[in-house]
Amino acid sequence: MIRIFRKRYRRRKKVRFGNLQHIGTVCVAVVIACALLGVAYAVWNQSFDIFSSISTGNISIAIRDINVESSDDYETFSFNPIRQGNVVRDVEINVVTESNPFNMILVFTVENNGTVPVVCEGIDNSAGNEVDVLLLEAPAKIEPGQTGSIRVKLARGYCADFEFSSFVRFKQAT
Amino acid sequence: MKRFHSTKYLLVTAVIALILMGFSYAMAMQAGFVDAYMSNNALIEFIPDECGVLTASNGVTASVDFNRDIAGKIVDKAHIKLTARGFYPGARVVYNIAARNISNIPLTVDQYKLEIDDKNQSLRDLIRFSCNVKLYKENDSYYNLLGSFKNIGIDELAANLTSIMKYRKIDVNEKIVLEFSEHISQYHQMAAGKSGLSYKLVPVFKQYFPGEEQEDEAEKTT
Numbered sequence A: 001m002i003r004i005f006r007k008r009y010r011r012r013k014k015v016r017f018g019n020l021q022h023i024g025t026v027c028v029a030v031v032i033a034c035a036l037l038g039v040a041y042a043v044w045n046q047s048f049d050i051f052s053s054i055s056t057g058n059i060s061i062a063i064r065d066i067n068v069e070s071s072d073d074y075e076t077f078s079f080n081p082i083r084q085g086n087v088v089r090d091v092e093i094n095v096v097t098e099s100n101p102f103n104m105i106l107v108f109t110v111e112n113n114g115t116v117p118v119v120c121e122g123i124d125n126s127a128g129n130e131v132d133v134l135l136l137e138a139p140a141k142i143e144p145g146q147t148g149s150i151r152v153k154l155a156r157g158y159c160a161d162f163e164f165s166s167f168v169r170f171k172q173a174t
Numbered sequence B: 001m002k003r004f005h006s007t008k009y010l011l012v013t014a015v016i017a018l019i020l021m022g023f024s025y026a027m028a029m030q031a032g033f034v035d036a037y038m039s040n041n042a043l044i045e046f047i048p049d050e051c052g053v054l055t056a057s058n059g060v061t062a063s064v065d066f067n068r069d070i071a072g073k074i075v076d077k078a079h080i081k082l083t084a085r086g087f088y089p090g091a092r093v094v095y096n097i098a099a100r101n102i103s104n105i106p107l108t109v110d111q112y113k114l115e116i117d118d119k120n121q122s123l124r125d126l127i128r129f130s131c132n133v134k135l136y137k138e139n140d141s142y143y144n145l146l147g148s149f150k151n152i153g154i155d156e157l158a159a160n161l162t163s164i165m166k167y168r169k170i171d172v173n174e175k176i177v178l179e180f181s182e183h184i185s186q187y188h189q190m191a192a193g194k195s196g197l198s199y200k201l202v203p204v205f206k207q208y209f210p211g212e213e214q215e216d217e218a219e220k221t222t
Helices: A003-017 A020-044 B001-035 B155-163 B211-222
Strands: A051-058 A059-073 A076-084 A087-096 A104-112 A116-127 A132-137 A147-156 A165-174 B045-046 B052-056 B059-069 B074-085 B092-101 B107-116 B127-137 B141-150 B175-184 B196-207
Touching: A020 B001, A059 A165, A104 B107, A116 A132, A116 A147, A132 A165, B052 B059, B059 B092, B074 B092, B074 B175, B092 B141, B107 B155, B127 B155, B141 B211
Parallel strands: A051 B074
Antiparallel strands: A051 B196, A059 A087, A059 A104, A076 A087, A104 A147, A116 A165, A132 A147, B045 B074, B045 B092, B052 B092, B059 B074, B092 B175, B107 B196, B127 B141, B127 B175
16 A cells, blocks of 8 residues: 555656756746846946036127118118018118218127137128118027127118128137 | 756856856955956045035036936935036036046046047037146045146047056045146137037046055066
């Protein structure tokens, strides 16, 4: 009887060693090993560092408005700023006058949309000597987000359908 | 019978592997402090209250910050971020960077590593660096100036910091302070438009052992 029991038990035991329960134990052991490996790896990879970032500022100026402060005498005078959104792109000027050259003083209202304070350096024009463009007055510094007024003198003799561009030069104020 | 052996073999292998892993980990933790490089934030950490901007040129916005959680609490004292915006020729920013040895072993710097961001390096040749390295001793009661350099390029930065701090003992609870300056010469012509430089300095710390310097020199001579 005992022999029979032993034989059965032994057989059962043999079967149990190969069943899923033991494969699961091995899997758990492997998972724990991997986790320990990960922990060890993480411990050895903690870092200590100094990160630095340097950037220059950007200059972005928008002309919000242009107005005529004063001018020579005239018979008729029209001054039409042409806007794109809230930025003045062009100005159309029509003058009938006996003054030659005709002088006027314009006031540019500019806004600093950049990240650095700027200063107006001067003004250039594309037409060379055909038109006189002179910077009269500009703020010492325009901080980011602020607006400033720039006074410019414009002088031109008789002309028809004359087009020119002016470039107001800005640089970073230090 | 065959099945029994294969499963048992797997189990035994796994157990041996676990034991070996445990041993290797324990040995690495012990011996690693001696031989291997360690850059572990458990050894040394920045002192947020003492890290900041000392001076910044007019128009330059500079700041020092750490990794924070949503509530604004500093979660990681092993990373520091230095930011300077609005740089121009002649501009300068001086940072104060302080770190303390919080471990229970004396440390030294094995080397500084430098990583430059490939996508943001247009100012690489223009930015110059200066630094004073101070070691505060005995509860910060006095300091030793370990060394300094002036007006060097970014390519020499890591080597200069390494040469100052290598073999210098940072004892338990001692504080290391870098007065670190970034500047652009006023004679440089800078291109218009947005440009910048991003880089990461990684000091690699290891345990300090007396006589290490002599051993290294002896190796060099042989």
